[in-house]
Amino acid sequence: MNIIYNIMLIYGLTFAIGLAVSGIIWLLYTTMTAKDSIKITHRESYSEMKRLKRKNVKPVQ
Amino acid sequence: MEILYKLFQGFSTLALSDPLISFTRVGLIFLGLLLVYLGKKGILEPLLMIPMGLGMATINASIMFMPDGTQGNIFVDPMVTDVNQLINILQIDWLQPIYTYMFSNGLIACFIFMGIGGMIDISYILVRPFSSMTLALFAELGTFATIPVAMAMGLNLNESASIAMVGGADGPMVLYTSLMLAKDLFVPITVVAYLYLGLTYGGYPYLIRLLVPKKLRGIQVTYSKPPKPISQSMKLAAAVILCVVLCFLFPVASPLFFSLFIGIAIRESGLTHILEFIEGPLLYGSTFLLGILLGILCEAHLLLNPKILTLLVLGIIALLFSGIGGILGGYVMFFIKKGNFNPAIGCAGVSCVPSTAKVVQKEVSKINPNAIVLQEALGANIMGVITTAIIAGLFITLIPLFK
Numbered sequence: 369m370n371i372i373y374n375i376m377l378i379y380g381l382t383f384a385i386g387l388a389v390s391g392i393i394w395l396l397y398t399t400m401t402a403k404d405s406i407k408i409t410h411r412e413s414y415s416e417m418k419r420l421k422r423k424n425v426k427p428v429q
Numbered sequence: 430m431e432i433l434y435k436l437f438q439g440f441s442t443l444a445l446s447d448p449l450i451s452f453t454r455v456g457l458i459f460l461g462l463l464l465v466y467l468g469k470k471g472i473l474e475p476l477l478m479i480p481m482g483l484g485m486a487t488i489n490a491s492i493m494f495m496p497d498g499t500q501g502n503i504f505v506d507p508m509v510t511d512v513n514q515l516i517n518i519l520q521i522d523w524l525q526p527i528y529t530y531m532f533s534n535g536l537i538a539c540f541i542f543m544g545i546g547g548m549i550d551i552s553y554i555l556v557r558p559f560s561s562m563t564l565a566l567f568a569e570l571g572t573f574a575t576i577p578v579a580m581a582m583g584l585n586l587n588e589s590a591s592i593a594m595v596g597g598a599d600g601p602m603v604l605y606t607s608l609m610l611a612k613d614l615f616v617p618i619t620v621v622a623y624l625y626l627g628l629t630y631g632g633y634p635y636l637i638r639l640l641v642p643k644k645l646r647g648i649q650v651t652y653s654k655p656p657k658p659i660s661q662s663m664k665l666a667a668a669v670i671l672c673v674v675l676c677f678l679f680p681v682a683s684p685l686f687f688s689l690f691i692g693i694a695i696r697e698s699g700l701t702h703i704l705e706f707i708e709g710p711l712l713y714g715s716t717f718l719l720g721i722l723l724g725i726l727c728e729a730h731l732l733l734n735p736k737i738l739t740l741l742v743l744g745i746i747a748l749l750f751s752g753i754g755g756i757l758g759g760y761v762m763f764f765i766k767k768g769n770f771n772p773a774i775g776c777a778g779v780s781c782v783p784s785t786a787k788v789v790q791k792e793v794s795k796i797n798p799n800a801i802v803l804q805e806a807l808g809a810n811i812m813g814v815i816t817t818a819i820i821a822g823l824f825i826t827l828i829p830l831f832k
Contacts, residue, residue, distance in 0.1 A: 374831050379573045393558035396667045401657040416790045
């Protein structure tokens with residue numbers, strides 16, 4: 369009976385470690401692909417270009 | 430007559446042995462020939478079964494009288510423990526160097542793991558780690574359920590844990606664990622494991638047909654949005670970090686983790702010439718030598734262990750429970766994903782890369798030729814390898830403490 373309890377304990381531990389490893393993998397994947405979400409969209413890049421153009425325009429003497 | 434006995438020693442040893450040994454030798458010769466036939470027909474894995482079968486037949490035919498009058502062979506002596514005796518045998522038995530320097534220290538298992546690492550793509554486990562891991566964890570049911578059964582059948586705890594590892598369906602892992610926990614039985618356990626792993630390919634389709642109704646077997650898994658693309662650098666970084674984390678957790682299984690992840694790292698770092706070596710000559714060469722050694726180790730005197738029948742029964746129980754557990758995991762995912770999951774994929778959680786994944790795809794395609802589940806099945810397959818290595822680490826560390 370004690371052995372069955374110990375075996376179930378190891379199986380439980382395997383589940384815990386397995387899910388923790390999955391958590392690490394998920395965290396790695398989320399972190400590594402996160403830069404995609406801050407990519408500048410076309411509209412944003414167009415307005416950014418206009419802003420830079422305005423900034424670089426030399427004042428008319 | 431005595432000259433004839435000395436001349437044809439294979440026959441004379443057969444005639445002069447204990448009848449049980451003689452019958453076992455003849456039986457093993459025929460079993461070896463059958464394995465070669467089944468390997469050639471493609472029913473069992475030919476790369477392993479042809480050298481193993483021929484080795485088994487040859488070794489049982491090649492028993493001779495040794496200078497001290499005992500019966501033996503000039504292939505290998507796995508039972509030698511004395512260092513001086515080992516040095517002598519290394520110079521006589523032609524396979525002894527491979528056995529001593531590659532097999533009994535687990536090197537061959539690590540080489541095979543490197544080759545497996547070189548073949549697998551970890552994209553899917555990076556995208557959907559939880560579903561792959563859930564399937565793999567359920568598919569380890571046999572590894573745990575077999576231990577109490579083995580103990581009830583008279584094995585001690587270490588031996589029970591070693592034979593139960595067959596449930597993980599990972600040959601190198603069974604070899605490594607039994608080497609660590611039950612050195613006396615590691616030859617028959619490894620032989621039983623590899624024999625059954627060849628049968629998995631033939632047995633699991635029936636289990637899938639029995640436990641998964643046709644309606645569910647044809648389900649194509651769909652996703653609302655496509656996964657973000659993963660570059661090779663990302664996969665390399667993930668493999669390196671995972672390897673270090675897992676080795677930190679289980680130093681006892683670190684040779685296996687390292688071997689698996691170095692294979693993945695080489696694949697993802699674009700070292701094609703090294704990759705060609707590890708997934709070609711290294712993997713196939715190691716599997717070929719393993720097949721020869723396993724066959725040669727099936728000598729009647731060695732295999733005639735009273736526990737062998739118990740091991741044969743337990744091996745089947747372990748693989749059967751693991752298959753059932755995997756499909757149970759498939760049903761769990763089916764309910765979690767509200768019907769958008771094919772329960773048959775669970776069977777691929779039993780590692781045996783990539784055989785079980787191919788079995789699942791084949792069975793699904795028979796019902797729905799348009800359904801592609803190979804990605805999901807390979808994800809569960811790869812996680813199965815990682816889970817089995819985790820369990821090997823847990824068993825090697827914890828089982829000796831429970832005595």
